[in-house]
Amino acid sequence: MYSLFPGKHGFTLEAWRAFVHSSVYLSLFWKSVKMSLIVSAVVVALAYPVAYYLALSGTKRKYVLLLVLIAPFLTSYLLRVLAWKVILGDQGVLNTFLFWTGLRSHDHPISQLLYSRFAVMLVLAYVWVPFVALPIFVALESLDRRLLEAASDLGASRRQAFVRVTLPLSMPGVVAGFLFVFIPTLGEFITPSLVGGTSGYMYGNQIVDLFGTGFPDWETGSVLAIFLLGVVAALTLVFARFSQIRDVAAS
Amino acid sequence: MDGRDLTARRLRREELLKLAAAAGGAVLVGGPTAAAHAARTQLEAESGRLQVLDWAGYGNDGGQSMFAQYVKKHPGNKPQFTYMTNESDALAKIHAGLSPDLFRPYVGWVKYFATSGLVQPWSPKLIPNFKHLNPFMVKAGQYNGKQYGIPDDWGFDAILYRSDKVHPKAKSWGLLFDERYKGKIAWFDDLEMITIAGLYLRFKNPWNQSDSELKKSQDLLKSKKHLVRLTWSSETNLWEAFGSGEVWIAYAWPNDWVQMKKKKLKVVYMHPKEKPIAWVGMFMLLKGSPRPRLAHAYVDAWSSAKSAKWLEDNYGYGHANTVARPSSSDLLRALQLTNPKAVTEPNAHLDRDIPRRATYARLWEEVKAS
Known part of the structure; x- marks a missing residue:
């Protein structure tokens, strides 16, 4: 192995070599990427109509509604995540409702709701919806309404005006919102450790475990962390570039 | 190190003089017992x-x-x-x-x-x-x-299970790998799981497995991971999941058995035939x-x-x-509290040093990541 500083604690690329040749860590990273992509896409899809209504419906109470939307941020992150355990557990609100309706028997609750990949994605989506709604709201708020009037005057239907005018002009907000979710959820470890069980284990959990609860392996942990940092930085640059191009095109 | 070593290491010269003065004064006033008490008081004046x-x-x-x-x-x-x-x-x-x-x-x-x-x-x-x-x-x-x-x-590392839900085929660590109870099993989040796999596979020394044995242990854990609902790292995690019925079988400690009995659950704390780890x-x-x-x-x-x-x-x-x-x-x-050797053979395997601890840890981390 290459070593720049020979000695017991010298710099070595051994941990990088092991990382690149380990299918385990890269598979886990890919699994986390897929989970984060799904969460980000779902969150954007949920947040866009909310932001659209607040920005373009003309309601006078839009700032009050916006405040309601971000109100969960006034409570603890942990509390919001833990609340889902009460809802999703075998004896939780959802299963109890199913028992009550007779759709499930007490001996056969839906177990996949908690300690699963689904639970992690559901909770992450819930936690991040307001984060995404805000940048989209800002993008839609700054939209020049005369463009929509012009589209209408030129014979565009409401759907066409949305697809050809509103959506392209709100893309910087959508991209920003997408990134707001994708970047932190890719390295997420608290939510998976609380509601993920073994199947919801993510790349961020592995980094934490390598530094802490596992027999400390800071070299491998550092490699995993630097790799994540590099990927996130590269993605941010790409998205930023993409966003700028759209801005230019829109203007 | 004995008490004298500690004294010598912790006291600077001026502290020793103060101590001597205190001890001397105490000897004059109250005799040797008071001197010892004064010295002890002085020594115990550790700050923070x-x-x-x-x-x-x-x-x-x-x-x-x-x-x-x-x-x-x-x-x-x-x-x-x-x-x-x-x-x-x-x-x-x-x-x-x-x-x-x-x-x-x-x-x-x-x-x-x-x-x-x-x-x-x-x-x-x-x-x-x-x-x-x-x-x-x-x-x-x-x-x-x-x-x-x-x-x-x-205490022991053994298996806790719900006797009203689980019917073990044998008193064995194999209950943690039983396909019949998919999604109802909890493992412990620790490299000790590699040792337990070694015990189950009847390796000669599960604490010092060879490379091929380690691979077999890891393969077993990887192949059975899909059965596991969660790997617990704090007992409160386990109590919550076990108490609410999410988990029926778990690697557990005696206190977990006590806590689940307090919740009126029908639980058995099973000592496997491969023996528990003490x-x-x-x-x-x-x-x-x-x-x-x-x-x-x-x-x-x-x-x-x-x-x-x-x-x-x-x-x-x-x-x-x-x-x-x-x-x-x-x-x-x-x-077996009256048995002074309850923690060792033939009752249990006393936990011991793992010479290749870092390797065990890496393999366990890979199981979790797999």
């Missing part, structure tokens, strides 16, 4: 709060009765706690800059820490209750003839601790018969103090 790194449930979060004697004697120096989830976590915290005066790894880590340069031996003479501790466990806390670990709590908690004194006398006083409090009985009655663990007896005869039988 005692820093303890311990497991959840053993600090101000429910374990107060265990060190009540210490708090009574040192009301002005109540211990301050940081919690550890396992020994690796403690090691990581210490490497990251945490400086507790004492902490509690288990018996399998005595050699590791004794040779790590992070800890120093205790002075048993400064622990009056030391004479009541189980000699077998005391010996297990020694390395190169020095007392690096003071034994206190002990553990003994070992208080260790960090090298360079600025409060060694207080640390000794704290450990002495934990070692008293009163504390031991409280631990047995309330946590369902055994205690190294051989004088203590729990109120429950069930517990007395289950833990």
